[in-house]
Amino acid sequence: MKRVWQFTGLLIGASLFSPSNALAHVIGITIDSFDTPQEVGELGASQVAENGGIILGGFRDLSGNASINNSVSSGSGLMTWDGDDSPFTVDTTGLGGLDLTQDGEATDFEVEILLSDLSGMQLTLNVFDMNSNVSTLSRVFNSAILTPTTELFSFTTFTGTADFTNIGAIQLRVAGPPEIDVQIGSIETFGPHSQGPLPVPESSSSLALLSGAMLLVASRKIRRR
Numbered sequence: 001m002k003r004v005w006q007f008t009g010l011l012i013g014a015s016l017f018s019p020s021n022a023l024a025h026v027i028g029i030t031i032d033s034f035d036t037p038q039e040v041g042e043l044g045a046s047q048v049a050e051n052g053g054i055i056l057g058g059f060r061d062l063s064g065n066a067s068i069n070n071s072v073s074s075g076s077g078l079m080t081w082d083g084d085d086s087p088f089t090v091d092t093t094g095l096g097g098l099d100l101t102q103d104g105e106a107t108d109f110e111v112e113i114l115l116s117d118l119s120g121m122q123l124t125l126n127v128f129d130m131n132s133n134v135s136t137l138s139r140v141f142n143s144a145i146l147t148p149t150t151e152l153f154s155f156t157t158f159t160g161t162a163d164f165t166n167i168g169a170i171q172l173r174v175a176g177p178p179e180i181d182v183q184i185g186s187i188e189t190f191g192p193h194s195q196g197p198l199p200v201p202e203s204s205s206s207l208a209l210l211s212g213a214m215l216l217v218a219s220r221k222i223r224r225r
């Protein structure tokens with residue numbers, strides 16, 4: 001039986017009031033900057049290429065009654081990052097064996113929640129390795145989120161058997177009670193080095209890393225206000 005979503009809104013897009021989208025972490029990768037609009041349409045699922053945004057693997061699948069746009073969207077749904085394939089299935093080899101841990105340096109997913117206007121939003125992350133093993137972490141938010149919040153999903157708290165050093169696909173499901181409106185700003189991976197003290201440059205080749213860290217420090221100060 002086809003499931004009918006009753007949500008009034010899932011808004012996913014670039015944020016004017018969040019500075020983090022433009023910042024590079026020293027450790028971590030952007031899975032989706034949500035700068036690329038997308039709608040599901042009547043078929044119930046679609047795929048878009050990144051088209052100037054940042055999307056891991058170059059393509060985003062979206063299913064459910066959802067749309068992604070910088071200004072207006074509605075619905076709820078399931079996003080899948082699994083390369084160029086059918087939006088109706090998960091290609092568990094679509095990302096080609098990505099080391100999500102970056103040799104053990106990255107430790108968390110970082111989901112930027114811009115808004116959840118009601119309590120009861122549920123975020124679920126699924127990670128598939130190249131051998132179709134799956135690990136899952138789900139979290140329910142018992143309060144509304146009315147100011148931008150960065151939520152960490154530590155790799156070590158997932159349940160399942162996926163090898164995080166050999167990843168083929170990633171999914172994020174957004175769910176909640178009827179009438180909820182949700183805005184997600186970005187999803188990235190994250191490591192402790194990206195929020196720690198600035199690294200001491202060992203050679204001129206470290207300058208790029210240093211400038212990234214300085215940008216991040218500025219970002220954290222802005223966020224604290």
Ligand SMILES: [Ca+2]
Binds near residue numbers: 080084085094
């Ligand atoms: Ca895909």
Ligand SMILES: [Ca+2]
Binds near residue numbers: 061085089
């Ligand atoms: Ca797919």
